[in-house]
Amino acid sequence: MTRYTELAERYGTPLYVYDLDRVAAARQDLFDALPEPFSLFSAVKANPHPEVLRALGAGDGRVCRAEISSLGELGAALEAGFDPAEILYTGPGKTDGELVDAIGAGVRLFSVESLTDLEHVGAAAGVQGVVADCLLRINSASASATTSIRMTGTPSQFGIDTETLGEVLPKMRAVPGTRVAGAHFFPLSNAKDEDSLVGEFRHTLSVAADLEREHGVPLRFLDIGGGFAAPYAVPGERPVYEKLCERLETTLDELFPDWRRGTPHLACESGRYLVGDSGVLLTRVINIKESRGRTFVILDAGINTFGGMSGLGRLLPVAVQPEGPEQAAEIEDGTGLSASLVGPLCTPGDVLGRQVELPNLRVGDILTIPNAGAYGPTASLLMFLGRPAPAEVLVRGGEVVSASRLEHSRVPLTPLAPSAPLEGPAPVGGGRA
Incomplete structure (x- = not known):
């Protein structure tokens, strides 16, 4: 009887078994593949189990930060011990209610998809007397790789189209309660090989440098997204990106000469690679x-x-x-x-x-x-x-x-108390969702 069979007999099936040692190994492999100043966000949606998240956020030296897009994911990240001030809140449909709750919990970094999305963040921050740092998610007009799930270069609910950014940026920089801190890219998922991944990152960094030079986009913080591959539901081994660090450093030296001194602060994000x-x-x-x-x-x-x-x-x-x-x-x-x-x-x-x-x-x-x-x-x-x-x-x-x-349960609701709308744009999603 194998170890897995023993666990299946003990706990029944269907059964997921997660090995936390492999989570730690994937985290280390990815940090080893990235230049030293990089931050790494773990996409909580890939596996929100608090023990898995705790394994990603633990350890000596460099640790992951959490990337979330709901209050449920925020709760899982907080339960796992993540610092709310280090969490990145993303997503195209942030409601007034969840923004108020997230900021109240200490979240201070948001990725925004449009001017109105930024205004909602600003209104929620203003209610609580704080300023939220916001990354402008960019929908580039072009892309490098053509593999897997493309998330840029097409009409999308995600990101601000690069061709409109010059016109809208002055308005975005003037939104009360917010500070435009940088840019956020996520052009693809699951790059087919290291060359494709490097090509996409180079393209992203080039676009970011152009936006800074041509439109004055502030780039204190630059999240260049992910695309790290891993076998999925089939036998196989995670790739180890042996040349990614060196090739990224070469590109950054060319486009952002001060990056080694923290300008801009650089970040990547990953889901399946870290936990798959x-x-x-x-x-x-x-x-x-x-x-x-x-x-x-x-x-x-x-x-x-x-x-x-x-x-x-x-x-x-x-x-x-x-x-x-x-x-x-x-x-x-x-x-x-x-x-x-x-x-x-x-x-x-x-x-x-x-x-x-x-x-x-x-x-x-x-x-x-x-x-x-x-x-x-x-x-x-x-x-x-x-x-x-x-x-x-x-x-x-x-x-x-x-x-x-996980257990399903139904809980009774009481009607929401009427409340004055936040100052700013009209509420989205019916208020406190």
Whole structure:
């Protein structure tokens, strides 16, 4: 019986197992790949489990800061011990209520997507008598790499179009309660290789330098985004970016001669790279059936457990990690199964993978889906059909640190008390959301 099988028998399936030692290793690898002055933001959305976040924010020397886009993520980050003054609050739909609450909790750094978004931050800050530092998220008119999920160069709810920035910047710098502190870029996710990643970062830094020179964009703080790759729900190893640090330093020396002295303060951000290979998903075979020449392996884990992000092209198809040489040989030489992996939900969309190569299976067997530490339960259709959430077990040094499960509950609400609107633009999203 393997260690994973023992945990599945003890805590049941579906079961996520997160190895905190691998979280620490990924954090260290990424810091090693970045020049020394860089800050690193962990995208809380990738895995908001407080123990995982605590592992990212702990350690000697350089530690991650938290990047969030909701009060729920703020709560997880605070529970994990992150300093609210070091948190970056992002997102295109920040409501007046959440801004007031976030600033009240001590958040002072925001990424803003438009003039009106900045005005909402300023109004919330003004109510509490503080000034919020704001990074202008930039939607560049062009891009370098063409891989994976593009988040720039197209019409978007994200970012300020570079071609309009010159006109709107004077208004943005005059918004009470705010200070334009710099710029925020996030052009792509999951670059296909190191050359693509470096090319995108070079392009981003070049655009930032142009904006500073041509429009006077203040650049005390410059977040150049992410794009760090990692295998996802398939066997494989995280890449180690051996030349990224040197190549970034060369570009920065050319474009920002004072960067080594902290002008601008530089940052990157990452989600799946930091947590993806820390997790595996264990799921049990419930049934195996044939239908018109196709085989279906029905699992107790479906898109309510894993796979809710498949619509973004992030998951399908998954692959199974063989448990030993015999299973590996069955997959390799084709003597195993080729089947669709489907979940238990009453919808034909509950598919984790089609024509997946599998070992020979029996009902009751445990399958291991590797590299599943990012975008798991909270990025899935967790409440669909009311099935229980998967268990989540965290280990360090081979020992269980914690075991828990998210629970769904409905709580009664009372009507919100009428309140005067914040000074500034009209409230968005119905006020305190």
